[in-house]
Amino acid sequence: MPLSADPILPPPSPDAAAHSGRLAEHIAETIAAESDWIPFSRYMELALYAPGLGYYTAGARKFGVEGDFITAPEISPMFARCFALQAVQVTDVVGGDILELGPGSGVFAADLYSELKALGKAPQRYLLLEVSPDLRERQRELLAKRLPDDIARFEWIDALPDRIRGFVIGNEVLDVVPFDIVHRDREGVRERGVIVTEAGFAWDDQPLPEGELKRRAAAVIPPGDYDYLTEINLAAEALVRTLASSMEAGLAIFIDYGFAEHEYYHAQRSMGTMRCHYRHRFHGDPFFMPGLQDITAHIDFTAMSRAAEQGGAEVLGYTTQAYFLISCGLAVLVSSGDPTATLSKLKATSAVHRLISPSEMGELFKVLGFGKGIDQPILGFQSARHLPL
Numbered sequence: 001m002p003l004s005a006d007p008i009l010p011p012p013s014p015d016a017a018a019h020s021g022r023l024a025e026h027i028a029e030t031i032a033a034e035s036d037w038i039p040f041s042r043y044m045e046l047a048l049y050a051p052g053l054g055y056y057t058a059g060a061r062k063f064g065v066e067g068d069f070i071t072a073p074e075i076s077p078m079f080a081r082c083f084a085l086q087a088v089q090v091t092d093v094v095g096g097d098i099l100e101l102g103p104g105s106g107v108f109a110a111d112l113y114s115e116l117k118a119l120g121k122a123p124q125r126y127l128l129l130e131v132s133p134d135l136r137e138r139q140r141e142l143l144a145k146r147l148p149d150d151i152a153r154f155e156w157i158d159a160l161p162d163r164i165r166g167f168v169i170g171n172e173v174l175d176v177v178p179f180d181i182v183h184r185d186r187e188g189v190r191e192r193g194v195i196v197t198e199a200g201f202a203w204d205d206q207p208l209p210e211g212e213l214k215r216r217a218a219a220v221i222p223p224g225d226y227d228y229l230t231e232i233n234l235a236a237e238a239l240v241r242t243l244a245s246s247m248e249a250g251l252a253i254f255i256d257y258g259f260a261e262h263e264y265y266h267a268q269r270s271m272g273t274m275r276c277h278y279r280h281r282f283h284g285d286p287f288f289m290p291g292l293q294d295i296t297a298h299i300d301f302t303a304m305s306r307a308a309e310q311g312g313a314e315v316l317g318y319t320t321q322a323y324f325l326i327s328c329g330l331a332v333l334v335s336s337g338d339p340t341a342t343l344s345k346l347k348a349t350s351a352v353h354r355l356i357s358p359s360e361m362g363e364l365f366k367v368l369g370f371g372k373g374i375d376q377p378i379l380g381f382q383s384a385r386h387l388p389l
Ligand SMILES: C[S@@+](CC[C@H](N)C(=O)[O-])C[C@H]1O[C@@H](n2cnc3c(N)ncnc32)[C@H](O)[C@@H]1O
Pocket: 056, 063, 071, 072, 073, 074, 101, 102, 103, 104, 105, 108, 129, 130, 131, 132, 135, 170, 171, 172, 173, 176, 177, 239
């Protein structure tokens, strides 16, 4: 996801600005109704997912060149083709379905399914868990266009199934699950929330109530008396834990930008990792044009792996995106095909370079795998460097 950190953000169209105004009003009303203060996770939930208004739930174009960011499946179909090989290894052993969390534009599902079909391994069911009604419609349109004879095999679901068997995948999903922010300053460690002032939304820190967030903040914030601010994503952990406990047999893979706990909660990262994405620029102001920009934070992969284990799954690997794709056979996929198609091959190679280059997505993006009932080395982690968790 190559982006520029540009403080000068292009102005939205009048329609888009009006839409953002309606969402801001809705958030302000919610804050007034909820004791004039809401935790940041509540603000993020409204900004991204308020029905009909949020960034993901309204109709803004998000993915690709005309949107706000580009994800790996949008860069190259090779990404999904690698995961198809991984899926085959798993479903050959345990059977079952493909389950994709947060399918975005639907392009990954289309590419993954097409590759599985080409390998003679098309799944009976491809489940798509998508919280956005607008994106569901776009996914359905794309899949009906690309795979008209197979569309009946795609099934949209509202919540995780009670029992999961097969291959589960979520690319850049955990980073958009609403997270909390904790802040240490001279007053101690408090929770960051949002209030309404005459100038608009503003930060406000409140004492942390007794509970998991307070316990976690005490455990992860490095000792010291300097200002320190960080995100903690208990909701993403709950999603991983529920998925792991519902899994009968199979492999779940999550890809996202992030680090293990010892790097994440480092003294040098004292300003947190929140990033807002707007028209291929990133910045740190979640109050800018709510509804027109994505809000994300890096993933604490140690916390996610612990959640998977709490759900009874075994962590089967943790490595960089580059290592994982290469371990799945990316180089072979790139060099196969028509040797005379030089131009298309060059284009494909340059896209693949973006997926694996350390200066682009290759190292910042990590792959975490956990599962049950698989006793052979997982293809993508087989020859990959295992990172400490
Ligand atoms: C940044 S996009 C990534 C889309 C796609 N996976 C890709 O790589 O292009 C995040 C996606 O996750 C969806 N999403 C957010 N929260 C979710 C949740 N709790 N369960 C399932 N999908 C979710 C969003 O609506 C969107 O489709």
